[in-house]
Amino acid sequence: MTTARPTPALSLRGIDKSFGAVKALSSIDLDIHSGEVVALVGDNAAGKSTIAKVIAGVITPDAGIIESDGVPVTIPTPTSAHALGITTVFQELALAENLDIVSNLYLGRELHKGNLLLESEMEDVARQILRDLRIRVPSVRTLVADLSGGQRQAVAIARTLLGKPRIVILDEPTASLSVSSTAEVLTLIERLRDLGHGVVLISHNMGDVRAVADRIEVLRHGRNNGSFAARTVSYEDIIAAITGAVDFSTRR
Amino acid sequence: MAISGSQSSLREANRALIVDTIKRYGGLTQVELVAATGLSPATISTIVKELLGGGIVDTQNTTRSGRRAQMVTLARRVGLVAGVQFGHRHLKVALGDFGRTIVAEQQMPLPVDHRSDTGLDRAALLVVELLESVGAPIEELLTIGLAVPAPVDVSTGEISVHGIMRGWDGQQLGQVMSERLARPVVVDNDANVAALAEHELGAARGFQDVVYVRASYSTGAGIILNGHLHRGFAGTAGEIGHVQVDPSGSICRCGNRGCLDTVVSSTALLDLLRGSHGDLTLRDLVAKGIAGDLGCRRVLADAGDRIGSVVAMLAGTLNPQLVVVGGELAAAGELVVGPLRQAVLRHIAPNTVAPLQVVAGELGEEAEVTGALLLALRSTEVATDYETISTTPEGSDGTAAAEDLSLTRRTEGDLT
Numbered sequence: 001m002t003t004a005r006p007t008p009a010l011s012l013r014g015i016d017k018s019f020g021a022v023k024a025l026s027s028i029d030l031d032i033h034s035g036e037v038v039a040l041v042g043d044n045a046a047g048k049s050t051i052a053k054v055i056a057g058v059i060t061p062d063a064g065i066i067e068s069d070g071v072p073v074t075i076p077t078p079t080s081a082h083a084l085g086i087t088t089v090f091q092e093l094a095l096a097e098n099l100d101i102v103s104n105l106y107l108g109r110e111l112h113k114g115n116l117l118l119e120s121e122m123e124d125v126a127r128q129i130l131r132d133l134r135i136r137v138p139s140v141r142t143l144v145a146d147l148s149g150g151q152r153q154a155v156a157i158a159r160t161l162l163g164k165p166r167i168v169i170l171d172e173p174t175a176s177l178s179v180s181s182t183a184e185v186l187t188l189i190e191r192l193r194d195l196g197h198g199v200v201l202i203s204h205n206m207g208d209v210r211a212v213a214d215r216i217e218v219l220r221h222g223r224n225n226g227s228f229a230a231r232t233v234s235y236e237d238i239i240a241a242i243t244g245a246v247d248f249s250t251r252r
Numbered sequence: 253m254a255i256s257g258s259q260s261s262l263r264e265a266n267r268a269l270i271v272d273t274i275k276r277y278g279g280l281t282q283v284e285l286v287a288a289t290g291l292s293p294a295t296i297s298t299i300v301k302e303l304l305g306g307g308i309v310d311t312q313n314t315t316r317s318g319r320r321a322q323m324v325t326l327a328r329r330v331g332l333v334a335g336v337q338f339g340h341r342h343l344k345v346a347l348g349d350f351g352r353t354i355v356a357e358q359q360m361p362l363p364v365d366h367r368s369d370t371g372l373d374r375a376a377l378l379v380v381e382l383l384e385s386v387g388a389p390i391e392e393l394l395t396i397g398l399a400v401p402a403p404v405d406v407s408t409g410e411i412s413v414h415g416i417m418r419g420w421d422g423q424q425l426g427q428v429m430s431e432r433l434a435r436p437v438v439v440d441n442d443a444n445v446a447a448l449a450e451h452e453l454g455a456a457r458g459f460q461d462v463v464y465v466r467a468s469y470s471t472g473a474g475i476i477l478n479g480h481l482h483r484g485f486a487g488t489a490g491e492i493g494h495v496q497v498d499p500s501g502s503i504c505r506c507g508n509r510g511c512l513d514t515v516v517s518s519t520a521l522l523d524l525l526r527g528s529h530g531d532l533t534l535r536d537l538v539a540k541g542i543a544g545d546l547g548c549r550r551v552l553a554d555a556g557d558r559i560g561s562v563v564a565m566l567a568g569t570l571n572p573q574l575v576v577v578g579g580e581l582a583a584a585g586e587l588v589v590g591p592l593r594q595a596v597l598r599h600i601a602p603n604t605v606a607p608l609q610v611v612a613g614e615l616g617e618e619a620e621v622t623g624a625l626l627l628a629l630r631s632t633e634v635a636t637d638y639e640t641i642s643t644t645p646e647g648s649d650g651t652a653a654a655e656d657l658s659l660t661r662r663t664e665g666d667l668t
Contacts, residue, residue, distance in 0.1 A: 180382065183360030187360065207362075211360075
């Protein structure tokens with residue numbers, strides 16, 4: 001897997017995290033390259049969301065090394081994650097239903113000149129981002145309340161791109177979406193990858209994962225249990241790794 | 253109403269001819285209808301009026317060469333058709349009307365070796381959701397055209413060469429899909445329908461003999477002979493991906509040895525780059541080639557060359573006027589099409605009367621789904637039945653005189 005590969009955009013080595021007596025993560029390794037979709041799969045409580053929170057700066061690990069472009073870093077807060085170009089879309093999208101798309105994209109970081117909001121500038125950037133991602137919405141002034149599930153997810157993802165991130169973490173982006181919305185989100189993930197972003201995709205749906213991921217990392221009881229190239233791995237192999245039918249936990 | 257039997261059946265035949273012609277061309281002005289059907293302007297005008305009264309067609313004002321004219325299209329309430337394309341790594345679904353306008357479209361990435369049950373389920377759900385998105389009830393859907401990247405026996409809708417599309421063999425795909433949507437489903441090979449689309453709407457318009465090459469995750473071809481799609485006895489015509497190019501080559505999915513696909517399939521091409529470029533996808537290969545990466549350019553050029561040498565055999569046998577190159581690889585443009593063209597021309601007898609042209613497709617990645625729509629349109633029977641149409645033109649539309657067609661209801665006698 002590592003042939004002709006540059007330094008990972010983000011590299012995690014030996015990450016441990018306990019909540020009291022519960023060991024949530026046990027010596028987890030994870031590499032994320034730019035222009036790559038890495039899927040994190042596993043049962044409930046396998047540690048998927050915990051590792052996402054570590055990367056997002058929501059949780060501080062007990063032990064382990066994090067390197068950004070080969071440089072050791074710590075991610076104590078979401079702000080420091082942001083500074084490293086890491087951005088996360090959590091399951092609850094945190095969009096303001098009563099505001100339009102532009103306002104949601106710029107919520108809390110509106111462009112202004114003195115007391116004046118630069119509405120047309122914000123609109124232009126919003127339109128550009130939506131166009132880059134080929135997101136189809138009626139207009140950038142549509143209220144979020146009027147959007148479909150897939151479009152909301154798309155707006156939430158578009159919002160993360162305002163900070164020009166290197167890595168986008170998507171936590172269950174297709175959960176409880178209709179097929180056409182799922183189609184929209186998966187197409188968007190392909191687009192993010194093609195634009196050069198590193199994408200971490202957390203999902204339960206093996207079909208979706210195998211459709212867009214380059215690499216699939218299986219977590220089981222807070223440990224790595226296999227790393228697979230999505231182009232060759234079968235559905236059965238992934239399920240075997242998730243359920244523990246096969247033990248892939250030996251270090252690569 | 254005392255219409256003699258022969259006259260009424262002639263009228264019915266003319267009506268069917270006009271509806272078929274509109275179906276074929278999407279929208280035509282009355283003057284163009286005259287040219288396309290060979291019927292007299294007066295007959296056209298009368299029948300169009302009748303069809304309009306019966307709600308079978310719609311007319312709208314347009315201009316042709318600066319003159320006002322009336323465009324005749326099939327009325328949208330006649331219904332919608334769906335085109336579904338399964339690729340190796342994606343699914344595309346489109347809804348189209350009889351004006352051959354795509355009214356809604358959705359694309360979805362699919363995993364490697366995706367399975368038919370999941371795929372057909374998702375396609376059916378996408379069709380239903382797209383119908384909802386354009387506010388059309390399911391009753392408006394008439395037919396579904398389904399295109400797959402494997403040779404298909406169109407009479408049964410079954411894949412005719414096993415192993416090419418894993419997990420899809422031995423099933424009557426049309427039947428399976430139509431059980432989900434309760435609508436007739438026509439199934440065909442993706443290169444065949446793409447050929448249909450390029451022939452009717454794209455680069456091959458006006459050509460009688462055409463070979464459409466689909467260079468993609470695997471390679472195939474669609475053949476138009478004398479204006480008609482040639483599928484072969486059970487759909488394996490044009491399966492150039494399984495022509496042997498290397499007797500000592502690798503074993504192919506189809507079971508034979510050294511097929512073209514073992515050399516130019518996405519797997520083969522990306523394997524060439526794994527050592528130097530790491531893991532790439534076909535999209536990466538094309539994008540990097542366009543961006544100027546020399547290794548990727550070389551892979552694309554060599555693929556074009558290999559495909560071209562096989563296309564030359566097909567061209568030598570069939571003598572087409574035109575070879576159209578489509579599929580995901582063709583998105584690299586001349587990087588693939590150029591070497592392919594050179595290889596074709598190098599290997600066939602130079603025809604000085606009508607030199608063979610090799611061009612890139614005009615419809616790009618829309619060719620297959622457009623072709624699936626065309627397939628569905630063609631197989632849809634619109635009510636052209638005499639009884640279903642009001643025979644008394646209501647004269648509700650006062651713009652008929654816009655064209656130089658005098659409306660004379662009594663001129664039908666001229667035709668007998």
